Amino acid sequence: MPPRSGASDADGLLAEQLFRLTRRLFRIHKQHLVPVGITPAQSRLLRTVSHCAEPPRMADLAERLEVVPRAVTSLVDALEESDSVRRVPDPTNRRVVRIELTDNGRATLRALRDARRVAAEEILAPLSADQREVLGELLATLMDGAPRRCADG
Structure with missing residues (x-):
């Protein structure tokens, strides 16, 4: 049975709200990265490297x-x-190059975590602790269908 028009409209509105929230999160996160001296793309790469075995x-x-x-x-x-x-060279194949964090990279990751925490506090400020818990559960449900990677950070 196809979705009702009202449900479809509500889903479209919800999707638009999620897109707007995502853009707002990105904007706030980017503002907090400026003092760290790193771009969002560089941040993502560092987090990805840090989560790999x-x-x-x-x-x-x-x-x-x-x-x-x-x-x-x-x-x-x-x-x-x-x-x-x-x-760094791969120990089993000298033609392969691997990427590893330096001590400075690990320090940058700590600063990134702090910046992300402050950005999250800013965006989540209007929510109570209970609302945050519910939001976390809802987001986890939505993410359960997403493919797992070494690190998305």
Whole structure:
């Protein structure tokens, strides 16, 4: 049975609210990253590297981040310049390059976590503790259908 028109309209409105919230989250998060000196894309790459059991290959990062390999190269170049990551040879195949965090990269991740926490507090301020718990449960339900990756951070 097809959805009722009213349900379809309500779902469309809900989707629009989620899109607007996502843009707002991104904007607030980006503002809190400025003092850390890192872009959202660089932040995502650092978090991805930090969640992998072993230093990932560049191709693995491109796949996990759902970007073209050239984009990963640019991100790694910038993060390597700021001493947040380093390229290391694969111990079993010298033609393969892996990316690992540096001590500075780990410090940057700590600053990122703090920035994300402050941004989350700002966006969630209107909600009570109970409402936050319900929201978390609803988001977890929606994310259960999402594919799992090494790290989305």
